[in-house]
Amino acid sequence: MALPQILPATSSSLIPQKSRLNHTTNYILNPVLKSFCFSQQPPIHRRQWRRKKTSFRCSASSFSEKHHTNQPKSDDVVELPLFPLPLVLFPGAILPLQIFEFRYRMMMHTLLQSDLRFGVIYTDAASGTAEVGCVGEVVKHERLVDDRFFLICKGQERFRVTKLVRTRPYLVAEVTWLEDRPSANGEDDLNALANEVETYMKDVIRISNRLNGKPEKEVQDLRRNLFPTPFSFFVGSTFEGAPKEQQALLELEDTAMRLKREKETLRNTLNYLTAASAVKDVFPSSSS
Numbered sequence: 001m002a003l004p005q006i007l008p009a010t011s012s013s014l015i016p017q018k019s020r021l022n023h024t025t026n027y028i029l030n031p032v033l034k035s036f037c038f039s040q041q042p043p044i045h046r047r048q049w050r051r052k053k054t055s056f057r058c059s060a061s062s063f064s065e066k067h068h069t070n071q072p073k074s075d076d077v078v079e080l081p082l083f084p085l086p087l088v089l090f091p092g093a094i095l096p097l098q099i100f101e102f103r104y105r106m107m108m109h110t111l112l113q114s115d116l117r118f119g120v121i122y123t124d125a126a127s128g129t130a131e132v133g134c135v136g137e138v139v140k141h142e143r144l145v146d147d148r149f150f151l152i153c154k155g156q157e158r159f160r161v162t163k164l165v166r167t168r169p170y171l172v173a174e175v176t177w178l179e180d181r182p183s184a185n186g187e188d189d190l191n192a193l194a195n196e197v198e199t200y201m202k203d204v205i206r207i208s209n210r211l212n213g214k215p216e217k218e219v220q221d222l223r224r225n226l227f228p229t230p231f232s233f234f235v236g237s238t239f240e241g242a243p244k245e246q247q248a249l250l251e252l253e254d255t256a257m258r259l260k261r262e263k264e265t266l267r268n269t270l271n272y273l274t275a276a277s278a279v280k281d282v283f284p285s286s287s288s
Contacts, residue, residue, distance in 0.1 A: 084123035090155050090237040098148065111138060117138075120155075132251045159176065180253055180255045190256060194226075211273065211277055232259050
């Protein structure tokens, strides 16, 4: 199924100051909204974390040198095994994984004896490993006869890597929790902004379905009574195929800024799809 082209937000005021990821040209939005299990309840911080944990394809050189310095540990700092992946996990989203390499199977054996939590963090060959990630909690697992694992993980709280503790057999880092700052504009403005984003999402999905020859059925409630912050994470999770844009959204610490950036991206996409739909009406044979 062809996916609609997503045009990024262009306003520099919407780009997170701390993000080191390049803002590229085209993005993809997945119009088929999958069964992400978002919860209204805030993530549970500072549960009993064990000091042994895990990772994926990544080396210590992927992180900046500041992560190797000796820094005093505060009460809000915990050690977390890191699992670098070429994707971005958002709080509340569901992530299926298959674990088959030996070091990751070691990780699973450790996690099954602890609290079933590890850090999912975005990495690619061009930009290396990000500094902000999301905790993935194993909610369901299946161990096969060859010691492979099938996992279903759910995104929990976000974190920022402050210090790399160990690189073998997998990465372990000290992290601090990352939360959105309270909105200065009030909850009413945030709710209004979230509703605008939902409207744009519905229009994008509707026109995308039309371009792909699907019935233009009215899109049902996408927000599902979510508060603005978890809804902003849900919207970001639908931008599949654009991990750098998703990473930039994940790193933002302001719900309003995240929703505004998503709104601009969806608005640009809607304009693009509307033009494509007009071309299809005039030249039906070119729709393929």
